[in-house]
Amino acid sequence: SNQTFAAPFGSQDLHGNGVNVNYSIPLMKNSSGILSRLGYELQGYSIDLIEVTSLENQENFLADTGARFIDWALLTEQRNISKNRLLLAENELATTKKKHRTNLAAEVDVLRAEDAVFNAKQNLMQFESQYKALRAELSVRAGDTILINSEPDVDLYTFKELATIKQARSELQTQSRLLKLLDLKLAQLTHEQRGLSDESRPELNLTVSGGLRGEDVQFSGSMSLDQPQYSVALAFRYPLGQTTNKADISKARIEKMQLAAERASTFVQLEAQLQNLLIQIKDLEKIMALNQQQINVAQQKTLQELRRHNQGRNELTFVIQSRDNEQFVKLIYAQNAATYQKLYLEYLSLTDQLIT
Numbered sequence: 001s002n003q004t005f006a007a008p009f010g011s012q013d014l015h016g017n018g019v020n021v022n023y024s025i026p027l028m029k030n031s032s033g034i035l036s037r038l039g040y041e042l043q044g045y046s047i048d049l050i051e052v053t054s055l056e057n058q059e060n061f062l063a064d065t066g067a068r069f070i071d072w073a074l075l076t077e078q079r080n081i082s083k084n085r086l087l088l089a090e091n092e093l094a095t096t097k098k099k100h101r102t103n104l105a106a107e108v109d110v111l112r113a114e115d116a117v118f119n120a121k122q123n124l125m126q127f128e129s130q131y132k133a134l135r136a137e138l139s140v141r142a143g144d145t146i147l148i149n150s151e152p153d154v155d156l157y158t159f160k161e162l163a164t165i166k167q168a169r170s171e172l173q174t175q176s177r178l179l180k181l182l183d184l185k186l187a188q189l190t191h192e193q194r195g196l197s198d199e200s201r202p203e204l205n206l207t208v209s210g211g212l213r214g215e216d217v218q219f220s221g222s223m224s225l226d227q228p229q230y231s232v233a234l235a236f237r238y239p240l241g242q243t244t245n246k247a248d249i250s251k252a253r254i255e256k257m258q259l260a261a262e263r264a265s266t267f268v269q270l271e272a273q274l275q276n277l278l279i280q281i282k283d284l285e286k287i288m289a290l291n292q293q294q295i296n297v298a299q300q301k302t303l304q305e306l307r308r309h310n311q312g313r314n315e316l317t318f319v320i321q322s323r324d325n326e327q328f329v330k331l332i333y334a335q336n337a338a339t340y341q342k343l344y345l346e347y348l349s350l351t352d353q354l355i356t
Contacts, residue, residue: 020209020210021209021210022207022208022209023207023208023209024205025205025206025207025208026204026205027205029198029201029202034195034198035198038191038192038195041191042191045187045188045191046188048184049181049185049188052177052180052181052184053181055355056177056352058355059177059349059352059354060349062349062355063345063349065138065142066345067342067345068134068137068141069154070156070338070342071134071338072131072134072135072138073152073338074156074334074338075127075130075131076131076151076152077156077338078127078334079124079128079131081327081330081331082120082123082127082327083124084327085120085123085124085323085324085327086117086120086121086124088323089113089116089119089120089323090120092113092116092316092319092320093113093114093116096110096112096113096316097110097113109315112316112317112320113316113320116320116323116324119324135148135150156334156337156338156340156341157333159340160281160344162278162281162282162344162347165278168274168347168351169271169274172267172270172271172350173267175351175352175353176267176270176350176351177352178266178270179263179266179270182259182266183263185259186256186259186260186263189252189255189259192252193249193253193256196249199245200245200249202236202238202239203235203236203237203239204234204236205234205235206233206234207233207235208232209229209230209231210229210231270350273350277343277346277350280343281340281343281347284336284339284343285340288337288340291329291332291333294329294332294333295326295329295330298325298326298329299326301325301326302319302322302323302326305319305321306322
């Protein structure tokens with residue numbers, strides 16, 4: 001600080017100038033500088049919370065869009081199965097008409113074959129309509145019109161490598177963003193609580209002061225600043241009452257307990273979901289293996305029914321029923337495969353592996 005003063009000295013004024021520097025060191029309250037940094041550091045936690053929340057929202061969007069993409073792949077497979085069924089029905093109709101012209105098939109067999117074609121066309125049209133509608137929806141979601149002329153490249157029938165329940169539980173504990181959000185909130189609240197505790201402490205400040213001073217009858221002479229000055233002082237201040245501060249500290253302590261309980265509850269819920277998903281996925285692998293066996297049996301049955309019909313030993317109805325059953329089993333297999341892929345996608349989303 002720069003000081004100028006005048007004082008009576010005999011018949012003349014005494015002029016003075018001075019420069020002074022004060023430095024205060026907190027010895028109790030804010031001794032570690034926590035209060036000076038508190039606002040900045042709490043804001044840092046808020047930024048981390050926003051970033052983690054943003055990633056979680058992105059992953060939820062990807063998981064939802066991915067599930068719709070699997071639906072599109074399923075409709076593609078269902079459409080292909082129906083196309084093949086229609087092709088077989090049309091070939092069967094052509095063969096039956098040819099046999100009818102040579103009196104090797106009855107009129108009723110022609111009608112049955114035509115009815116099978118109509119049913120196959122209707123099924124195909126339904127799948128085709130759903131396929132195009134979902135493709136248009138995904139095109140809008142992706143903001144890319146190229147999807148309108150594209151088909152999904154997804155292998156529905158490939159099994160995935162899965163962690164054991166113990167490994168998955170460990171990954172969940174360390175990788176879950178939902179748990180990380182609660183951990184960040186807990187850390188932020190703990191830091192805020194430390195600040196509140198420090199705020200309640202008494203103030204004890206050590207103030208060191210030093211400077212130069214000059215005095216002279218002439219003002220110009222007082223500018224020489226040739227008189228050093230030093231001082232050391234202790235200032236103590238004890239706050240009384242502090243009702244608001246105590247209430248804030250108590251509130252922070254209760255909120256920390258609530259957050260800790262919420263984290264424990266959230267982890268239990270996530271672990272339950274995880275075990276549920278892993279069990280469903282493993283069981284679906286077994287079911288899909290049975291589906292494959294069913295398809296093989298249905299195909300063999302169709303061959304036998306067709307052979308018997310060509311030998312005149314059964315009616316065309318049995319061949320049509322067998323082909324329809326074969327198609328039905330294939331559609332069930334495709335549906336189970338799509339469910340499997342969706343469950344795996346849920347597993348990746350639950351363990352936060354869609355976005356790393």
